[in-house]
Amino acid sequence: MASADPQAAALDTKAAQILPGAVVRFAGDSGDGMQVTGSQFTVAAALAGNDLATFPDFPAEIRAPAGTLYGVSGFQINFAARDVFTPGDRPDVLVAMNPAALKTNLADLKPRGLLILNTSAFSKANLKKAGYEVNPIEDHSLDGYAVVAIDISKNTIAAVEESGLNKKEAERCKNFWTLGLMFWIYGRKLEPTIKWVEAKFGKRPDVVQANIAALKAGHAYGETAEISHYRYEVPPATVAPGKYRNIGGNVALAWGFVAAAELSERPVVLGAYPITPASDVLHELSRFKHFGVTTIQAEDEIAAVCLAIGASYAGAIGITTSSGPGIALKGEAIGLAIATELPLVVVNVQRGGPSTGLPTKTEQADLFQAMYGRNGEAPLCVLAAASPGDCFHIALEAVRIAVKYMTPVMILTDGYLANGAEPWLIPDVAKLPRIPVHFRTDPEGFHPFLRDEETLSRPWAIPGTPELMHRIGGIEKNYHTGHISYDPANHELMSKTRAGKIAKIADDAPELKIEVGDDSGKLLVLGWGSTYGAIREAVSRCRERGLSVSHAHLRYLNPFPKNLGEVLARFERVLVPEMNLGQLVKIIRAEFLVPAESYPKIQGMPFRIEEIEERIRHTMES
Amino acid sequence: MSNVISAPSLTKKDFETDQDVRWCPGCGDYSILANVQKIMPELGFPREQTVFVSGIGCSSRFPYYMNTYGFHTIHGRAPAIAMGVKAANPELNVWIITGDGDGLSIGGNHLMHCLRRNADVNVIMFNNRIYGLTKGQYSPTSETGKITKSSPTGSVDFPVDPATFAIGCSASFVARSIDVDAPHLSEMIKRSAKHAGASFIEVYQNCNVFNDHAFDAFREKANRDEATIRVEHGKPLLFGKDKDKGLAIEPRTMALKVLDMAAPGAAEQVLLHDEANPTLAYMLARMPFPDFPVALGVLYCVDKPTYDATLIEQRVAAETKLGHGKLTDLLNSGNTWTVS
Numbered sequence: 001m002a003s004a005d006p007q008a009a010a011l012d013t014k015a016a017q018i019l020p021g022a023v024v025r026f027a028g029d030s031g032d033g034m035q036v037t038g039s040q041f042t043v044a045a046a047l048a049g050n051d052l053a054t055f056p057d058f059p060a061e062i063r064a065p066a067g068t069l070y071g072v073s074g075f076q077i078n079f080a081a082r083d084v085f086t087p088g089d090r091p092d093v094l095v096a097m098n099p100a101a102l103k104t105n106l107a108d109l110k111p112r113g114l115l116i117l118n119t120s121a122f123s124k125a126n127l128k129k130a131g132y133e134v135n136p137i138e139d140h141s142l143d144g145y146a147v148v149a150i151d152i153s154k155n156t157i158a159a160v161e162e163s164g165l166n167k168k169e170a171e172r173c174k175n176f177w178t179l180g181l182m183f184w185i186y187g188r189k190l191e192p193t194i195k196w197v198e199a200k201f202g203k204r205p206d207v208v209q210a211n212i213a214a215l216k217a218g219h220a221y222g223e224t225a226e227i228s229h230y231r232y233e234v235p236p237a238t239v240a241p242g243k244y245r246n247i248g249g250n251v252a253l254a255w256g257f258v259a260a261a262e263l264s265e266r267p268v269v270l271g272a273y274p275i276t277p278a279s280d281v282l283h284e285l286s287r288f289k290h291f292g293v294t295t296i297q298a299e300d301e302i303a304a305v306c307l308a309i310g311a312s313y314a315g316a317i318g319i320t321t322s323s324g325p326g327i328a329l330k331g332e333a334i335g336l337a338i339a340t341e342l343p344l345v346v347v348n349v350q351r352g353g354p355s356t357g358l359p360t361k362t363e364q365a366d367l368f369q370a371m372y373g374r375n376g377e378a379p380l381c382v383l384a385a386a387s388p389g390d391c392f393h394i395a396l397e398a399v400r401i402a403v404k405y406m407t408p409v410m411i412l413t414d415g416y417l418a419n420g421a422e423p424w425l426i427p428d429v430a431k432l433p434r435i436p437v438h439f440r441t442d443p444e445g446f447h448p449f450l451r452d453e454e455t456l457s458r459p460w461a462i463p464g465t466p467e468l469m470h471r472i473g474g475i476e477k478n479y480h481t482g483h484i485s486y487d488p489a490n491h492e493l494m495s496k497t498r499a500g501k502i503a504k505i506a507d508d509a510p511e512l513k514i515e516v517g518d519d520s521g522k523l524l525v526l527g528w529g530s531t532y533g534a535i536r537e538a539v540s541r542c543r544e545r546g547l548s549v550s551h552a553h554l555r556y557l558n559p560f561p562k563n564l565g566e567v568l569a570r571f572e573r574v575l576v577p578e579m580n581l582g583q584l585v586k587i588i589r590a591e592f593l594v595p596a597e598s599y600p601k602i603q604g605m606p607f608r609i610e611e612i613e614e615r616i617r618h619t620m621e622s
Numbered sequence: 623m624s625n626v627i628s629a630p631s632l633t634k635k636d637f638e639t640d641q642d643v644r645w646c647p648g649c650g651d652y653s654i655l656a657n658v659q660k661i662m663p664e665l666g667f668p669r670e671q672t673v674f675v676s677g678i679g680c681s682s683r684f685p686y687y688m689n690t691y692g693f694h695t696i697h698g699r700a701p702a703i704a705m706g707v708k709a710a711n712p713e714l715n716v717w718i719i720t721g722d723g724d725g726l727s728i729g730g731n732h733l734m735h736c737l738r739r740n741a742d743v744n745v746i747m748f749n750n751r752i753y754g755l756t757k758g759q760y761s762p763t764s765e766t767g768k769i770t771k772s773s774p775t776g777s778v779d780f781p782v783d784p785a786t787f788a789i790g791c792s793a794s795f796v797a798r799s800i801d802v803d804a805p806h807l808s809e810m811i812k813r814s815a816k817h818a819g820a821s822f823i824e825v826y827q828n829c830n831v832f833n834d835h836a837f838d839a840f841r842e843k844a845n846r847d848e849a850t851i852r853v854e855h856g857k858p859l860l861f862g863k864d865k866d867k868g869l870a871i872e873p874r875t876m877a878l879k880v881l882d883m884a885a886p887g888a889a890e891q892v893l894l895h896d897e898a899n900p901t902l903a904y905m906l907a908r909m910p911f912p913d914f915p916v917a918l919g920v921l922y923c924v925d926k927p928t929y930d931a932t933l934i935e936q937r938v939a940a941e942t943k944l945g946h947g948k949l950t951d952l953l954n955s956g957n958t959w960t961v962s
Binding site: 259289470 | 641678692694695704714945956
């Protein structure tokens with residue numbers, strides 16, 4: 001992250017200022033194309049070798065009324081010449097395409113930060129919609145920032161004149177004009193975006209020509225004296241050698257499932273019902289029929305999980321993807337998969353709740369639902385991805401555990417991971433471990449609940465196998481025969497066996513390691529899921545100030561890593577930041593009898609590094 | 623089901639399990655079970671290729687008594703689970719056993735979508751017009767005014783007719799039969815087994831504990847000739863002991879009417895059953911009893927692509943066009959950069 005105000009310092013020089021990093025936020029109407037602009041700016045930063053992280057923030061409405069505060073769509077990128085773990089706290093640069101975008105985002109911009117405004121959108125009507133009585137460009141209220149006010153719409157329309165687009169279509173190219181300008185400021189190459197535009201709009205040569213013209217015009221505008229002060233260079237980061245790509249959490253998850261199909265040599269069947277923010281996993285997987293992936297858009301959430309259960313029963317890798325409200329509907333069926341001990345992967349891309357809640361915002365409030373949200377004693381394995389790229393590896397791990405232990409596995413990600421993106425070291429497929437699948441074929445001594453001594457899992461005997469015909473179902477079964485049983489002692493034995501089987505997964509999972517800091521000390525900050533980057537960075541900064549603090553992060557939530565109790569015991573205090581009102585912290589307190597302290601945040605937005613940093617300092621002073 | 627495979631000759635006994643059948647003595651379910659067990663060897667599917675999937679309710683205990691693969695699932699969801707089974711292995715011979723509550727109340731949505739997608743499965747719905755396993759509440763097929771434990775002053779619901787529902791869902795095979803009419807029921811099960819696509823059989827099934835005599839007016843042997851009509855493709859729609867009555871269309875109102883076959887011109891007016899005519903199927907399924915007879919037999923049957931086959935077609939098309947997917951290529955697609 002850039003220090004306080006190097007952008008402002010650059011005012012006095014015309015040469016590119018070298019910066020350790022920068023945070024840029026694009027904000028505009030939801031129809032202004034800010035997500036496309038941000039994504040293309042991201043690709044350019046990645047290709048220039050920066051480490052980076054991104055996060056979009058868009059409204060739930062597809063096309064909210066133009067100019068309104070609730071229709072503002074944003075995209076933030078943090079790119080640097082060093083390791084980056086979060087999309088950054090406060091932007092150094094804010095691009096605001098209309099007054100509403102300025103109003104909703106200005107408070108985050110750093111003092112003396114660069115503010116790029118599209119003046120043509122600052123009309124009387126738009127100012128009123130955003131709640132401005134006076135045009136902020138004219139009333140000196142922006143004097144604390146480096147303001148670059150340009151009539152971007154007018155410049156765009158002039159630039160794309162030759163394309164033959166009508167005025168309305170021409171004006172819509174303004175995001176590419178803005179992107180061109182930002183490319184000039186940070187010395188980025190235009191070619192990858194030009195190629196992308198050609199591929200994306202190939203069927204409309206006039207649109208291709210117009211967007212490219214706008215991009216080039218914005219870039220050329222940078223040369224004018226008015227803006228030539230602002231020219232920065234963020235050198236490449238030093239990262240592990242290898243081949244990289246940029247990847248978002250939902251895509252990484254989908255690719256993890258494609259990889260699981262290849263590594264297990266079993267077809268994948270995904271049952272899913274459209275729901276924000278999980279739908280992109282369905283979209284992505286539906287492209288991979290040639291990888292042996294079948295996707296079925298089910299009639300509802302319950303059918304989606306039932307399709308996956310039916311597919312697993314018949315020998316495929318059954319997967320269902322959803323978000324909190326959908327998971328609530330799937331609860332009974334997940335219980336069936338637990339009772340019948342079938343492999344199943346359930347993905348919850350968490351969003352703000354309860355009920356419909358905040359569909360496009362992020363939250364971690366479904367941990368209790370994952371752990372306990374079913375009738376009866378119904379334990380399952382719960383995993384949580386720590387970063388967008390980690391979603392790939394979590395998907396593979398979930399499938400491995402599901403088929404080895406014959407159990408449902410719940411993967412928790414969230415809107416922040418799903419839509420956030422980061423550079424990802426492309427794994428060498430040859431080095432990825434195979435996922436062994438064993439189908440029972442031997443009728444000798446077979447019954448459906450005959451258990452493997454090591455894993456306690458029952459045999460996977462799929463329809464089509466001669467002489468293994470058997471019946472399973474949601475009614476309790478006899479431990480020794482697999483037939484229906486209402487026997488009291490048998491129910492206790494089966495309940496304990498199901499719980500014991502899940503507990504055994506800990507023997508087969510990595511121990512918890514300290515991410516940052518010493519193995520013991522005054523304070524352990526324990527996190528799970530998407531808070532990884534913010535906690536890691538906050539703990540690093542506190543350590544630079546000499547505080548005795550360490551960071552550990554849970555990817556395995558049920559069962560916990562075997563050494564979690566020991567790790568907790570090595571620290572005087574434990575702090576648990578979560579995007580909920582304190583769920584993991586309650587489990588930690590209950591399981592380990594340690595007075596872990598909660599740091600909850602439930603605003604639909606991820607933690608800022610500075611918030612956690614502040615909380616750590618406050619905790620250690622108290 | 624179209625892919626009939628020859629198997630070593632089996633008998634009814636080979637399809638029975640060692641489990642005690644736990645339905646109430648005298649329940650119509652026994653007769654349906656016996657019929658299915660008897661027909662299975664004739665159909666020629668290997669036992670291991672056959673899967674019975676059920677939901678919850680008395681009828682849904684059925685899989686435990688069939689020596690095939692069986693999955694007793696959760697209330698109403700059997701069609702969705704069965705579709706998952708077919709998606710993973712389209713070769714399997716999949717049967718769904720459900721009841722009026724399981725299939726039309728809690729599971730109505732899944733049944734609708736299973737039928738309209740034309741998944742290659744066979745649905746047998748045991749319609750007893752009552753909730754039996756929960757000890758006697760009114761069901762979605764119970765008649766209006768039905769007095770039960772949960773409707774002491776009479777149900778205020780209008781019932782749904784299962785066969786009508788199935789036709790409305792664009793099922794490609796819809797038939798109706800009676801639990802105790804073994805020859806007819808066997809015939810319907812055989813026809814449905816041979817049909818490629820979603821087949822739906824409604825079986826009027828007597829619950830002698832909570833809704834005894836519900837269907838006596840047409841189910842009892844003595845009443846069947848006059849109170850039911852056996853529809854057969856291409857044949858005149860005649861009923862009555864001496865086939866002395868028939869069905870015809872009143873042209874000015876597009877409504878069905880009962881013909882006295884002895885009347886002049888009746889032979890020219892009587893309708894011929896056409897299984898491929900959805901309008902006729904709908905009218906037959908909905909004839910109000912007792913003014914009209916209850917229609918039994920294959921009301922509707924058409925060929926259309928099955929869901930399973932279309933899934934396979936798309937997969938084959940994708941592989942033909944793109945080749946079998948290579949993970950390495952996928953991971954390395956698009957914008958990448960190398961750090962040395």
